[in-house]
Amino acid sequence: QVQLVESGGGLVQAGGSLRLSCAASGMIFSINDMGWYRQAPGKQREFVASITRDGSTAYVDSVKGRFTISRENARNTVYLQMNSLKPEDTAVYYCNGRSLRGMDYWGKGTLVTISS
Numbered sequence: 001q002v003q004l005v006e007s008g009g010g011l012v013q014a015g016g017s018l019r020l021s022c023a024a025s026g027m028i029f030s031i032n033d034m035g036w037y038r039q040a041p042g043k044q045r046e047f048v049a050s051i052t053r054d055g056s057t058a059y060v061d062s063v064k065g066r067f068t069i070s071r072e073n074a075r076n077t078v079y080l081q082m083n084s085l086k087p088e089d090t091a092v093y094y095c096n097g098r099s100l101r102g103m104d105y106w107g108k109g110t111l112v113t114i115s116s
Contacts, residue, residue: 002105009110020080022095038091
């Protein structure tokens with residue numbers, strides 16, 4: 001089993017920044033890709049960003065140039081630096097870990113609220 005714990009959410013004004021963290025524990029050797037998803041009220045969960053073990057990244061178009069995903073393999077931690085935040089970024093942000101076999105692990109989420 002893999003446990004993922006997010007932190008860093010909160011309330012900020014539009015244009016501000018937040019840094020989310022996700023600490024992994026347990027059978028972390030099985031995890032290859034890590035990423036962030038978000039779910040806004042009344043909407044489906046959507047992909048935000050991902051990073052492979054060797055550092056290759058991917059982003060949804062709406063956050064490109066504003067969000068940066070990174071990971072510290074030695075600390076089993078992945079980060080999401082969010083800049084120039086917009087009210088439409090308001091959502092619960094979930095950390096995701098995916099094994100080489102395609103099994104997904106999820107954290108419980110951290111709430112990000114952007115005020116206009």
